[in-house]
Amino acid sequence: MNIFGIGLPEMILIMLVALLIFGPKKLPEIGRSMGKAIKGFQDASREFESEFKREADRLEQTTEIAKAPVPATPEVVATPVASAPSEAVKEVANATDA
Structure with missing residues (x-):
C-alpha cells in the first residue's frame, strides 16, 4: 500500500504520533475536518x-467563426454625377484664383 509516496509503516507511525498529540477524542473530529477540506x-x-x-x-468556436469565409459583397455601381455641381466647383475655383 503506497499513498502519496508513504508506505504502511510510515502511515502507522504518523497515526500513532497524531493519536498521542491530539488524543482519542479529538482524532475523529480532525479526520472529519480533513475529509471535508479534501x-x-x-x-x-x-x-x-x-x-x-x-x-x-x-475560444475554439470563436476561432472557427473567424476562419469562416466571408461572403462576397455586391459591387457598388457608381451613378453619373450631374454636370451642374462640377460647373459650380469650376466657378468657385475661378473666383478664388481672381
Whole structure:
C-alpha cells in the first residue's frame, strides 16, 4: 500500500504520533475536518476544470467563426454625377484664383 509516496509503516507511525498529540477524542473530529477540506478541494478542482473546458470550447468556436469565409459583397455601381455641381466647383475655383 503506497499513498502519496508513504508506505504502511510510515502511515502507522504518523497515526500513532497524531493519536498521542491530539488524543482519542479529538482524532475523529480532525479526520472529519480533513475529509471535508479534501472534498471541498476536489469540488473546486472539478469546477475549475469544467470552467476551463467551457472557455476553451468558446475560444475554439470563436476561432472557427473567424476562419469562416466571408461572403462576397455586391459591387457598388457608381451613378453619373450631374454636370451642374462640377460647373459650380469650376466657378468657385475661378473666383478664388481672381
